[in-house]
Amino acid sequence: MGLFDRAKNAFGGGTDDWAAQAKAAQELAGQHLRDAGYTDGSAVTMANAGQVSGQMQADHDVLNAYGQELNRIIAIGATGSSVVTDLVDTGDRTAGNPWYELEVQVTLPGAEPYTVRKREMVPAQFLANYAVGTTHEVKVDPADPKSIALTS
Structure with a gap:
């Protein structure tokens, strides 16, 4: 051969x-x-x-806008920490990926913790990373503290 x-x-x-x-x-x-x-x-x-x-x-347009907004917040945001306190499947899907409503307690250095509700796309293989009680580094938009991007 x-x-x-x-x-x-x-x-x-x-x-x-x-x-x-x-x-x-x-x-x-x-x-x-x-x-x-x-x-x-x-x-x-x-x-x-x-x-x-x-x-x-x-x-494609939804995913592109979502990614651009996360990248914008990551680029300009203040670094803090967060804890997921609630996670609810919205039933919405984009390209087969589910959207969740997260409730997150955010803490910035020198400030009191506060709560943010955030819509986040979480593919099934990463869902355990967002379970209630998990901690994440977060970037916070200085102009709008309710606009956050989980970075870990």
């Missing part, structure tokens, strides 16, 4: 496997679209492509 035969086999075999690989890739893409809430698991077609791409663009 030559070098190219071994490479071909390492990457899924010969041309007989291409159709199976393409089908598996299409099924995986459909699963991701369903998990993100864009389809019911059925294929994207010409009939629903506009709706699917419109929702994807809307989610």
